[in-house]
Amino acid sequence: MRCKINTYSLTFRLTKGGITILPFTFHNPTRIIFGEGKASETGSITATYSKNVLLVYGGNSIKRSGLYESVVNQLQQANIRYVELGGVEPNPRLTSVYEGIRLVREHKLDFILAVGGGSVIDAAKAIAAGVPYEGDVWDFFTNKAHIQAAVPLGAVLTLAATGTEMNGSMVISHWEQKLKRGSGSPLVYPRFSILDPTLTYTVPANQTVYGSVDIMSHVFEQYFSLTPDTPLQERFCESILQTVIENVELALDNPEHAAARANLMWCGTMALNGGQISLGMQNDWASHGIEHEISAIYDIPHGAGLSIVFPNWMKYVYKERPDRFAQYATRVWGISPEGKTTDELALAGIEATRQFFTRIGAEATLSEFNIDDSQLERMAEEAVRYGPIGSFKRLHKEDVLAILQMCL
Amino acid sequence: MRCKINTYSLTFRLTKGGITILPFTFHNPTRIIFGEGKASETGSITATYSKNVLLVYGGNSIKRSGLYESVVNQLQQANIRYVELGGVEPNPRLTSVYEGIRLVREHKLDFILAVGGGSVIDAAKAIAAGVPYEGDVWDFFTNKAHIQAAVPLGAVLTLAATGTEMNGSMVISHWEQKLKRGSGSPLVYPRFSILDPTLTYTVPANQTVYGSVDIMSHVFEQYFSLTPDTPLQERFCESILQTVIENVELALDNPEHAAARANLMWCGTMALNGGQISLGMQNDWASHGIEHEISAIYDIPHGAGLSIVFPNWMKYVYKERPDRFAQYATRVWGISPEGKTTDELALAGIEATRQFFTRIGAEATLSEFNIDDSQLERMAEEAVRYGPIGSFKRLHKEDVLAILQMCL
Structure with a gap:
């Protein structure tokens, strides 16, 4: 899936009383x-x-x-x-x-x-x-x-x-x-x-897993944003993440679990229906860009590629806004902030993401698909063919390459 | 506003693996x-x-x-x-x-x-x-x-x-x-x-308050539902409630608070845009029905009427599903469940609702509008003119009358 559906100005506008939701137009006729x-x-x-x-x-x-x-x-x-x-x-x-x-x-x-x-x-x-x-x-x-x-x-x-x-x-x-x-x-x-x-009900376990990683990744692309003062949108994002996390294993354990299948299906639609959950927020989409370069060459499942890329992207960029990652750790993963610095909390949330992906059976490294470093340079070059990617942190070729190397 | 936009079958369907989201059709062309x-x-x-x-x-x-x-x-x-x-x-x-x-x-x-x-x-x-x-x-x-x-x-x-x-x-x-x-x-x-x-920015304080009560009430009508296994929808509802609660006083303290005004406006739209936050859930709408009977006769602001009615409706019906009210108390109001029974937790959430409405300046009783009991009987009769109202608890004339008497 190409997912870059909202493109907003990079410039935040300062207004009386604070910074706020970016302007948007929304129309979903489906x-x-x-x-x-x-x-x-x-x-x-x-x-x-x-x-x-x-x-x-x-x-x-x-x-x-x-x-x-x-x-x-x-x-x-x-x-x-x-x-x-x-x-x-x-x-x-x-x-x-x-x-x-x-x-x-x-x-x-x-x-x-x-x-x-x-x-x-x-x-x-x-x-x-x-x-x-x-x-x-x-x-x-x-x-x-x-x-x-x-x-x-x-x-x-x-x-x-x-x-x-x-x-x-x-x-x-x-x-x-x-x-x-x-x-x-x-x-x-x-x-x-x-x-x-x-x-x-008949979707194989690995496709159920990859689909769920895809849903969560769509939310990540929207949730990790520099736009301030978007509490409703953030909570909508967290709502989907929590619900996917709760339901994936139910569906894996019992593929005919009606509620789990219904909840995952509705999460998938709501996660990317024209960007509704994140209207007015600047989106990122760098991780999808990087993953597309991997699966373009190696034809691995999109969800597997995202599982490999996303936690590494998180580690590479979280310092741009550790508070958002700390919020993610506490609200989505229920990690207690007690005794932790913001950075420690942020990293704990990223680690929980990796552990969850691993627990449900999604890959963590390119080597699990026998992918070596021979094409990383080309992928990094292609990813930034129209210029730097991402908005949470602008990624140049050397950034993409660094993230890809973390994926090996 | 008339808000009864989703009418679902009263019958829950048992399927393999549990009970699930009710069928729905959704199309919002705006x-x-x-x-x-x-x-x-x-x-x-x-x-x-x-x-x-x-x-x-x-x-x-x-x-x-x-x-x-x-x-x-x-x-x-x-x-x-x-x-x-x-x-x-x-x-x-x-x-x-x-x-x-x-x-x-x-x-x-x-x-x-x-x-x-x-x-x-x-x-x-x-x-x-x-x-x-x-x-x-x-x-x-x-x-x-x-x-x-x-x-x-x-x-x-x-x-x-x-x-x-x-x-x-x-x-x-x-x-x-x-x-x-x-x-x-x-x-x-x-x-x-x-x-x-x-x-x-120029909306008077009382209209800001009544509008916010109206938004929260729309969510209540959807959130307090007997439909099981709708975690995403419940979280969407909670997201709006929490965001309204956080932003009302910001807007009252500084009417030109850009973020607060933007957040309240988007909450209002998302709270009732064709029922999207609660698709597949049975809605209630009894409180709106009761309020309409009050403002039809006395022409009080709709939001004021809802502020008076809703906490009383909650007290009257919560035993139908105290766990949902307990979830409301913990997730929306952050009330600790420690040392409390489910019923105590439920009642604490209801009390927090009333206290919040009072704190922001919304009325709690009909007497504040000099409304006495002379028309209650007529209102109750009108409210159930097509039969019992509500789905969380079916309310007959005597139920509506009891709730109205709690409002005096």
């Missing part, structure tokens, strides 16, 4: 249909939007689970003509997007239905933006063009993770060039997203 | 433009929607503050033709709504711009729904008809309180019949709402 069994309404809901649909999905998991069969039966019963694009990859590739664009044009389809996790929905968004565009859809990911129009899309979510089901962002990989790039537009918010927690 | 000075964009934003506008506002406060002059200048500069409906009352009256409908029809206007607090925006919503309706707009408030169409509207908010700037609800008073009734529709969500915290 309709959420949430509940156990709601996937059975996919056909009837889709029919209210279109009768000519590109059905996008990923690997075999939705065939094994029976969801694929259910969806195509529903589309048929709703008299919806559909063309299939299956096999969309985790870290979805540009080649799949090209194929989807071709199918929509050739079959004169006017709606895209994505059934899957973040990768499938992101691919569907890229297809949606690419269809009405005369040039190469990759232009949207290299800042050569901006999205001016898009085919409408809807989603049936099968994994609690990226938040793409309720935002206008997407990330696509150009596998041949080893590039992973984000883009976004208000035009690619899904018209609807069906959130049926029972669809996640 | 565009929020937030920030200091954003009111200066009213003309340009409105112009993107319409060139023929009904301008709705309340009393003299926007004339004193200079906002009125600024808005009409902006409308003129944007070449927007506007017709004025001023003088909309707190507890807005049906007569003002009738007048607005007449003006829109007579002058062939196609957009409504509300500049004011909750009352002004609610009146604008009722006008919006009434214009295309052939019958009496009051029908929407007596369940005789449902809203099928509405003129689009936008809002410039001048008071942090009701949340109407980002939801589809409204409350109108029929003064002659002493009735105060709510209605709502997805069709009356504002197309945009401009949230400029500097507009609230």
